[in-house]
Amino acid sequence: DEAILVNDGDTYLRIGRLFETMSTDQAVTAGGLGRDGKDATNDVTYMLLDICELQPYACNMTARIHKNSPIQYLDRLAEVYINGAPMPALYNDEIYLETLKKHYPATPVEDARNYAVIGCVEPNVSDDHFGNTDCANVNVALPFLQALKGEEDDLWNIGLVDQLEKMTTKFFEYNCRRDNKFSKYVLSKYMIARKRFKKKKTAAPRPPANMDELLQRFQARLNHLTNSILADHQNIEKVIRESFTTPLSSSLSKGCIESGKDLCEGGATINSSGIQAVGITDVADSLFAIDEVVYKKNLYSIHDVIDAINNNFEGEYYQQVRSALLEVPKFGHDGSHEAVVWVNKTLQIYVNALNSVANCPRGGIYTAGYYALNVNDVYGAKTPALPSGRLSGVSLANSITPHYGMQMTDLLSSLNAVAGVDFATYAPNGTTVTFTVDSALFQGPDGVRNLSGVISTYFDKGGMQFQPNVIDRQILLDAYDHPGKYPHLLVRVAGYCSYFNDLSDDLKKIIINRTCYR
Structure with a gap:
C-alpha cells in the first residue's frame, strides 16, 4: 500500500525495488500518422524494427498503429515479436488521438497527430506540453x-501510535x-501481543446496506486518500518551482x-500531472462479486464476506x-460484459477522485494513468484479501488487465475485455497491456499473419496499447535455473524491457508466474 513509503522500516529498500532495472533512456517512435493525417510509415520505420530484433537495451522502442497502417x-511487427524481441510496444493512434482531443480540446489536430510517448506509455499532446507524467501511484484497493468495512483511518498520514507500532515490529x-x-x-x-493490540484497536465492521452506499463510501475514501497524496505532491512541486528551475529546458518551450x-x-502552453491507479480490476472484480453474491443472489451476507x-x-x-x-465472472471472461462495466465504473470513481483535488501544479490538470511497473507486486504484498477471491499478499493486477491466474480465459477473450474499456x-495518461503469449500459438507459415491480425483486430475494437512477451515459458524457467545459458535474454517487465539475468529472483518469479496465454 501507499503507506509503505512513509515509515515502515524498509522505505529505502522499497523505493529502490519499485523501479528495478528501469533505465533512463528516451522512447523512440516508429510508424503512425503524420501531422497531415497520412500514414508516416517509411524506410526508417522498417530500419527501427530491424533494430528491435537486435534487442537494444538502452532504447524504449515504440510503434504507432492506425486503421490504415x-x-x-x-506483419513485420508480428515477425519481430515471433522472433523473440519483446519490443516495440504498440500504440493505437485512433484511441490516443480521441483521448488527447477530449482532454486537451484546444490543441490543434495537427499537433495531436504528432503526439509523443513519454517514458513508458504517457502521451504528450504537443512539443509545448509539460506533462509530469508519473507523479504518484494510488492503491485503490485500500480505500x-x-x-466495505466502514473504516475511516487516514491511509496516508500515519499517526504517532501506528508509527511506533511499525518501528517496534521492525525492531523485533x-x-x-x-x-x-x-x-x-x-x-x-x-x-x-501485537495481534491483540491491533484487534482491540480495530472497530467492529460497519458494512454498507446496499451497493449504492458501498460505491458512495468508496468514492469518499478514495477522494480522501487521493487528496492526501497529492497534497504532498503539490508541496514537492512547490520546492522544485522555488529551488530547481530549468532554464535550458525552458528555453526550448514556446x-x-x-x-x-x-x-x-x-x-x-499545456501542463499536466499524471497519477497512476493500481488495483483497478481487482476492485472492479470485487464489486461485481459482492453485487452478485450478496445483494442479488443472497448467497452470503456482507458480514460473511468481510x-x-x-x-x-x-x-x-x-x-x-x-x-x-x-464463481462470479472476472474481467477477462469473454462472455461477461458486466465485468467490463464494473471496470469502467471503477475508473469513473478514480477519475472523480482526481477531479476532487484542487490546485494542480503549474495551472494544469491531473490525468489518470494505469501502468504499474512492478508496483502492483509491492503493493499487493501489503494488501489484505479481497472479495474478488484474491488472497492476502498476492500481487494486484497489472494496469487494466485481467488479474494473473484469476481469469479462466484465452488470449482473444482477454483482449476483447480490455478493448471494452473506455480508455479515451x-x-x-496512458495504460499498459503486458501479456505473456506462448510462442507456439503463432508458429508455422500462418503465424505472422495470425498475430498481425490479432493486433489489428484488438486495436479496431478499441484497445489502447499492447506489449506482449511472445516466448516459450519453458525458456523462462530454464533461464531462472541456468542463467549462464541466457546472458542476453531480454524480457518485457512493464513499460520497459530488461535482461532477465539482471532482475531479482522475486521479479523473475513474478514474470514467470504471469498468466501465459496458450
Whole structure:
C-alpha cells in the first residue's frame, strides 16, 4: 500500500525495488500518422524494427498503429515479436488521438497527430506540453476495503501510535531474525501481543446496506486518500518551482519564452500531472462479486464476506464463501460484459477522485494513468484479501488487465475485455497491456499473419496499447535455473524491457508466474 513509503522500516529498500532495472533512456517512435493525417510509415520505420530484433537495451522502442497502417508494417511487427524481441510496444493512434482531443480540446489536430510517448506509455499532446507524467501511484484497493468495512483511518498520514507500532515490529523482526529457539520465542510472543493490540484497536465492521452506499463510501475514501497524496505532491512541486528551475529546458518551450516563466512555474502552453491507479480490476472484480453474491443472489451476507477476507478465506466455511465469489465472472471472461462495466465504473470513481483535488501544479490538470511497473507486486504484498477471491499478499493486477491466474480465459477473450474499456475517457495518461503469449500459438507459415491480425483486430475494437512477451515459458524457467545459458535474454517487465539475468529472483518469479496465454 501507499503507506509503505512513509515509515515502515524498509522505505529505502522499497523505493529502490519499485523501479528495478528501469533505465533512463528516451522512447523512440516508429510508424503512425503524420501531422497531415497520412500514414508516416517509411524506410526508417522498417530500419527501427530491424533494430528491435537486435534487442537494444538502452532504447524504449515504440510503434504507432492506425486503421490504415500497411499490412506489410503490421506483419513485420508480428515477425519481430515471433522472433523473440519483446519490443516495440504498440500504440493505437485512433484511441490516443480521441483521448488527447477530449482532454486537451484546444490543441490543434495537427499537433495531436504528432503526439509523443513519454517514458513508458504517457502521451504528450504537443512539443509545448509539460506533462509530469508519473507523479504518484494510488492503491485503490485500500480505500475500497475501508468503504466495505466502514473504516475511516487516514491511509496516508500515519499517526504517532501506528508509527511506533511499525518501528517496534521492525525492531523485533530484525533483532530476532536468528534461527534459534530464543529468537523465535521472543518474536512469537511479540506477534501475539501485537495481534491483540491491533484487534482491540480495530472497530467492529460497519458494512454498507446496499451497493449504492458501498460505491458512495468508496468514492469518499478514495477522494480522501487521493487528496492526501497529492497534497504532498503539490508541496514537492512547490520546492522544485522555488529551488530547481530549468532554464535550458525552458528555453526550448514556446510558452516559456512568451510568458517569461520557467517550465516548473507553468510556463509551457499545456501542463499536466499524471497519477497512476493500481488495483483497478481487482476492485472492479470485487464489486461485481459482492453485487452478485450478496445483494442479488443472497448467497452470503456482507458480514460473511468481510469475515472471510479478514481471515484470508481460511477455514471450511470461508472457503465456501470464496468459491461463491470466484464463481462470479472476472474481467477477462469473454462472455461477461458486466465485468467490463464494473471496470469502467471503477475508473469513473478514480477519475472523480482526481477531479476532487484542487490546485494542480503549474495551472494544469491531473490525468489518470494505469501502468504499474512492478508496483502492483509491492503493493499487493501489503494488501489484505479481497472479495474478488484474491488472497492476502498476492500481487494486484497489472494496469487494466485481467488479474494473473484469476481469469479462466484465452488470449482473444482477454483482449476483447480490455478493448471494452473506455480508455479515451478514463486514461489520458496512458495504460499498459503486458501479456505473456506462448510462442507456439503463432508458429508455422500462418503465424505472422495470425498475430498481425490479432493486433489489428484488438486495436479496431478499441484497445489502447499492447506489449506482449511472445516466448516459450519453458525458456523462462530454464533461464531462472541456468542463467549462464541466457546472458542476453531480454524480457518485457512493464513499460520497459530488461535482461532477465539482471532482475531479482522475486521479479523473475513474478514474470514467470504471469498468466501465459496458450
